[in-house]
Amino acid sequence: MRVLLAQPRGFCAGVVRAIEIVERSLQKYGAPVYVRHEIVHNKAVVDGLRAKGAVFVDELDVVPAGAVTVFSAHGVARRVEADATARELHVLNATCPLVTKVHIQGRKYAAAGRVVVLIGHAGHAEVEGTMGQIDGRVVLVQNVQEAEQLDLPGDTPIAYVTQTTLSVDDTRDVIAVLQRRFPDIVGPDVRDICYATQNRQRAVRALCKQVDVLLIVGATNSSNSNRLREIGTESGIPSHLLADGGELDPAWVRGAGVVGITAGASAPEAMVEHVIAALRKLGPVEVSSMDGLEEHIEFRLPSELAGAPEVAAP
Structure with missing residues (x-):
């Protein structure tokens, strides 16, 4: 393998x-x-x-x-x-610091008299924190359907900010709906989207072109890890989220020539190694890393x- x-x-x-x-x-x-x-x-x-x-x-x-x-x-x-x-x-x-930047942006927009639309997932700790950091009206929108149904007059001045564990790709369609429905709209530059989220999603899309099955190391309550699994599935690759090697189901990789592994932004490399160790118990394993972007941000x-x-x- x-x-x-x-x-x-x-x-x-x-x-x-x-x-x-x-x-x-x-x-x-x-x-x-x-x-x-x-x-x-x-x-x-x-x-x-x-x-x-x-x-x-x-x-x-x-x-x-x-x-x-x-x-x-x-x-x-x-x-x-x-x-x-x-x-x-x-x-x-x-x-x-990237979450703090969203808080500052949201407060700036609200102070200018705009309704702030937060694109994110209900119940997520970051979303709850962000909504509680912005004075004025903040509306949560989770998807395109909610953006279409947003009950505001068309001439309402609005601004959008996004949960940092969503990428440019995740938010693009929602933002497009908001821009169509509300001409007086502003939002942050796409470069302000979390670099780590975007980089990991791009890497998974590239990985899916080379593998038969995808394993995502991460927690079930991790937004970015779940999104990586969804991207694998959308790419037509059987994709499974697991916390460590103890959760590996041998049936997932049976018959697979190439197994791809990634990890969410909150998953330590030790857990990746734990999954590889579990794969080695099933048979010989040859490990290599795909070419990709190296991050040096601190x-x-x-x-x-x-x-x-x-x-x-x-």
Whole structure:
């Protein structure tokens, strides 16, 4: 069996930064360090940090006053920030800088008197945080059908922003409907769309031209991992999402000459290796990586952690 790895795959700069914030906080301040919601959508990452002393909570009311607290990479609403201030929590904000950029854009559009249309998935932590960061009217639109049914007068000044785990390709059709229905519309440059989401989706499309089956390493609650699986299916390739090698069904790869593997932006490379190890139990495996874009983007840590000891990459 040949295994072909997508390039790029796995961790993006925002996820690396978020995990490192928790790691360095534990080293500098000691356990426990409280984290609101999963730092990223990956059980292996969360369990690893929990074993080192991170305590994951759904809301801040269970966090002791004054405790070191990290906001996840997905961002939080302003009410959460206000709650943290009221409880005098020592907050380290691990919100991805690209998510923060969406918050700033949304607030700018709302301040100009526009209705802000957020293109994203209902219930996603990033969407909830973004909607809670923008003053004024914010409307969530999840797909083309909802864009067609958006109940606003045609002359309404609107602006759109997008969930960062959606790519240019994911949002193009929705934006086209909004532009047709609402002539007075503005939005960010397509270059402001999350680079990691776009890069991983392009890599999967290229990978699907060379493989018989596609395995996506990632969590079931990871938006970008699910989208990678959908792209594989849309490309006509049997595609399966799995957290690690323990979830591999041998029937998925039976008879496959070339198995493609990619990983969502919150999935560590160790889980990719775990899947490859599971494939090796089925027979000889030859692993290679496809040619692709190499990412060199890094995001700064909070200044108070910049001098803390570096930690080994997961």
